[in-house]
Amino acid sequence: MARHRPPSFSMLREMHVHNRKKLQNAMAEKLESIGQRLAGVVLLQGGEERYRDCTDHLELFRQESFFAYLFGVREPGFYAAIDIATGQSILFVPRLDPDYAVWLGEIHPPSFFKEKYGVDAAYYVDEMVSVLRKFDASLYLLHGLNTDSNRYCKPATFQGIEGFEQDTKVLHPVLSECRVIKSELELELLRYVNEVSSAAHVKVMRSAQPGLKEYQLESTFQHYCYMEGGCRECSYTCICATGENSAVLHYGHAAAPNDQIASDGAMALLDMGAEYHFYGSDITCSFPVNGKFTEKQRLIYTGVLEAQKAVISKMKPGISWVAMHKLAETKILEALKTAGCLKGNVEDMMENRLGAVFMPHGLGHFLGLDTHDPGGYPQGMSRINERGLVSLRTVRTLEAGMLITVEPGCYFIDAVLDPALEDPVLSRFLNREAIDKFRGFGGVRLEDDVIVTSDGCENLTNCPREISDVEDVMAGGPWPRT
């Protein structure tokens, strides 16, 4: 009955088999390159269910992403191993209390999960030590820095681990890199979540009207994704901002919960994406709540759209992401100059990093099992310590198979504008009166999910972007165009 048809579970299982094979090959290559023998077992610990504070309120479990990438296991409390030499994959299943059958459902034996997830063997968690002993080799555990959160993931741990040789250095960079380059099977899934999310955005655009609460747009989005696409969760908390809220980059959290009224004449900036089987999407649409762009809205929107189109037209293997960020800045600065907000030479502005005043975030980020997928800064690569560029979540050169968001934005943020107007260098370019007219305007962001191909790129997102398309779809016109 749903409008969209998700990938089959057997396709998803195959995808994880492929992900494991890829890791096995990459680990073998790595061990060879550092002169270690082809032996050892990759061991990961899956996530655990959590309760809210001291209560028995069980939070909906979502598997840890590295574990999900390799095994696709939806249940909590698992461990899993891959033997690097042979590729043999093993799941370790928690032994459940008989009460589970009454409260939570049928209790399945390890053989059930072996079949379900397509691994080579499955045992109970309490058999793990004896099973792992047979391999007589080091455990490669996952430990490393997430460069978006600046926090480290925790290596697997279990009673008896002290009896094994452990390595916590080799695995993380290798596994992170596997996730950076998407396979054809992953792409199929990623296309699906983008298809659902794009259609949901269109649904929301058509429902928008002055007087609605922002959360009603959020609810409309979530309902479409779940009802028509089977996506139970979003990749991240929906950002449903209208008016000046659209200048708050991560609006929508508990302290600013999408609860304002969308007013006539305001812009909406909706950053929302569905997740399916752990893989997410990340899409932003900006449009006038009442369906018709004002002249001011048109000026800013056009700058952002030109930036997005310019970047996507250039994306292909070998292109520097930093160059793309700068290209987007240039387009936005040009539009702001046209709008009368800026004066002077755009090249000078770029040299003085003026772009960051209007786009304080990076142009985009890797996307996959996490909204900010890992691998943006592999070992040896580091952030560029310049205004705006420091916010980039990656500075890598594009490669085929990278999925990256292209999300230029232009915002009028008092907390950024006021210091800039006081800054002796930046203020030279700023036309205070014109800028003041945009105070309270909020911002515009356009975000598409784009995969780099062998000779260019493919845009997975399909939302109305041209002003004429946005106005037409909001007036009830068809989408996609046929």
Place this chain on the structure above:
Amino acid sequence: MARHRPPSFSMLREMHVHNRKKLQNAMAEKLESIGQRLAGVVLLQGGEERYRDCTDHLELFRQESFFAYLFGVREPGFYAAIDIATGQSILFVPRLDPDYAVWLGEIHPPSFFKEKYGVDAAYYVDEMVSVLRKFDASLYLLHGLNTDSNRYCKPATFQGIEGFEQDTKVLHPVLSECRVIKSELELELLRYVNEVSSAAHVKVMRSAQPGLKEYQLESTFQHYCYMEGGCRECSYTCICATGENSAVLHYGHAAAPNDQIASDGAMALLDMGAEYHFYGSDITCSFPVNGKFTEKQRLIYTGVLEAQKAVISKMKPGISWVAMHKLAETKILEALKTAGCLKGNVEDMMENRLGAVFMPHGLGHFLGLDTHDPGGYPQGMSRINERGLVSLRTVRTLEAGMLITVEPGCYFIDAVLDPALEDPVLSRFLNREAIDKFRGFGGVRLEDDVIVTSDGCENLTNCPREISDVEDVMAGGPWPRT
């Protein structure tokens, strides 16, 4: 634009003022009763935002319930205090990084939160030690057992706490007891979430039809609650079970995610409730997916309905909840006897605790800021170690102001039936052939949220319950009846 009108924020603020006053009085009374001087400061630590695993994926923050009860604070990272002698209330606000303004929104000073939450004073968290020192008194910290989760809540902690006298024994039972008896203002809010959730259940009933996925019913419920009632979250993960899944009491979690197809001829059991401003609802409807009861469905449903009606008709102050549980069991056993599943004398069955074979859970639980609200087993009261009764979340005598769910159920659970059929005592009552005909039937549960009044009770839930009403509403008839 929403169909339901939530309580105003100023009413909610007043509710929390009242909650604090109630605690102050209760603490004063307690201190007097144990011969301690009327002095000291209640200090609570609010919840913190959490990230998913090692990533920067921020989970939507939901305040810890005790903190929410007293202060209604929606933002993370707070502390709060109440001076027991004077009732003075103080919020301690985290000092935010200037970057917050760009990413997460306007940074407000303590005075903003003093006004917003109606406390007497507000400071920064880093001023807490010096502010608390002025009181020159013990800190009463929250530490105690949650009798549903069997886990302890963690007392507040901060740098410098070692300089204060601390008591972790007095506060928890007093504060838990405050939450047990609902005030008129709390009731207003609880009526609201019940109104929204009841209407959402009716919406779902009308949308149900064979061929839908269970999660489409869940999505319909959530969308109604958010879109029409402003309820962003549900009180708990939706249990959307059809067919034999309805015998899994807590179906719907990640390992059994409401993903089966609702089939023609099956029953649906939908246990779902919205939350608004931290207060929840907990409602279960059971109905045939195709809108028409079969004879078998009618037999079981009638037993559960008779149980629910019998209990609600008896509820008033002074009544024992254990007696209500047994009353419900009796009604269900009678219906099962009528259905031919049981033979013998119902009194004998009761004496042998046969009811627990078909209703393995307790009749109901306190409800409020948590779905299983605290206070079910105050100090000195303990579980009854008999089959079925051991599952009761409270064994208390009813008092005016208690909000409790009335949720009798009747299930055919292989994991319970098979051992019962082998049991020499229980099997005497069981008619194996008749019971086998109900294998795969699943179960029926009807759950209303009922407040005990001075001379009876008030049912906050308003869903179709009579078979004729259910069939009529599912066929498009009006609800509520007028």
